[in-house]
Amino acid sequence: MTRSTQDIDREIVPRKGLDFHLREDDIPKYWFANDPFKTRFVDAMSLLFPEGEKFFIQCVRDYKDQVTDPKLLEEIRDFTFQEGQHSMVHIEFNNRVARQGVAVPEIMAYQKKFMAAIRRRLPKQYTLGMTAAAEHMTALMAHYFLGNPETFDDADERIRAIYFWHAIEEIEHKAVAFDVFQKVAKGGYFVRSLAMLHLTVDFPFHTFMIMRHMLKVDGFSREERLKLWLNGLVWLYGPNGIYGKMLVHYLRWYKPGYHPWDAGETAAFQRWRDAYARQHGDAIAATNDFMKARA
Numbered sequence: 001m002t003r004s005t006q007d008i009d010r011e012i013v014p015r016k017g018l019d020f021h022l023r024e025d026d027i028p029k030y031w032f033a034n035d036p037f038k039t040r041f042v043d044a045m046s047l048l049f050p051e052g053e054k055f056f057i058q059c060v061r062d063y064k065d066q067v068t069d070p071k072l073l074e075e076i077r078d079f080t081f082q083e084g085q086h087s088m089v090h091i092e093f094n095n096r097v098a099r100q101g102v103a104v105p106e107i108m109a110y111q112k113k114f115m116a117a118i119r120r121r122l123p124k125q126y127t128l129g130m131t132a133a134a135e136h137m138t139a140l141m142a143h144y145f146l147g148n149p150e151t152f153d154d155a156d157e158r159i160r161a162i163y164f165w166h167a168i169e170e171i172e173h174k175a176v177a178f179d180v181f182q183k184v185a186k187g188g189y190f191v192r193s194l195a196m197l198h199l200t201v202d203f204p205f206h207t208f209m210i211m212r213h214m215l216k217v218d219g220f221s222r223e224e225r226l227k228l229w230l231n232g233l234v235w236l237y238g239p240n241g242i243y244g245k246m247l248v249h250y251l252r253w254y255k256p257g258y259h260p261w262d263a264g265e266t267a268a269f270q271r272w273r274d275a276y277a278r279q280h281g282d283a284i285a286a287t288n289d290f291m292k293a294r295a
Helices: 036-061 070-098 104-121 124-147 157-172 176-184 189-217 222-237 242-254 267-278 283-293
Strands: none
Touching: 036 070, 036 104, 036 124, 036 176, 036 189, 036 222, 070 104, 070 157, 070 176, 104 124, 104 189, 124 157, 124 176, 124 189, 124 242, 124 267, 157 267, 157 283, 189 222, 189 242, 222 242, 267 283
């Protein structure tokens, strides 16, 4: 029976000590269906995560001292822990990408300066709105991947497990920044809508710029890169593409009165958590179980 968003267990679980065996030498360079575009799209997102997650933590902490609700304070602590764990794993993953010749230190240094400039120049309420919007975007991708696991059928099991674990935790804490924005920072509809429009342009721009560099480093000719981009953009934005299928969920953000727990398929979310418990905290085994048992 499919669970509704009302009866799902929304506990934020601080998981730690996960090992994705990223030091093993047999992980393919193009680990995602042997497809350079798909692989480098996800790799590029990974390069954005560590500084992005630091930014999210800082923006929520700007208002932590004003929070009086004990439950929300606990959720902020768990949100901070989870985001910190994500950064650690993605830094390890990014180090692997750096060994392939990608200018990871330079990209990370630029991202650090860019995030610092945003925090320095924009109001705290707005940057918290950006955080809530970014959490919505990551959560809707998480719901999509969990609801459509066949997307990762031909992915390396170790890296696939990173993204399923990351997806679970993004769903668990998807409302924390939003609740702080709305209840504590008193952010309104205009600010959160503007912040989402900002992220809708900013996130793919930075992702694609990193991918542009990666595909050049990989040695593809201009004609080969053009073909990869044309096919890849259809995979992302075509009628049956990933973002095309997420459009309705994305647009719910602009509905007055919207809350992150109003939407999102949750049955698959709980199936992965059940598999994780059965596998005693082994995220790779849990993800493999989840993939085998899917409807």
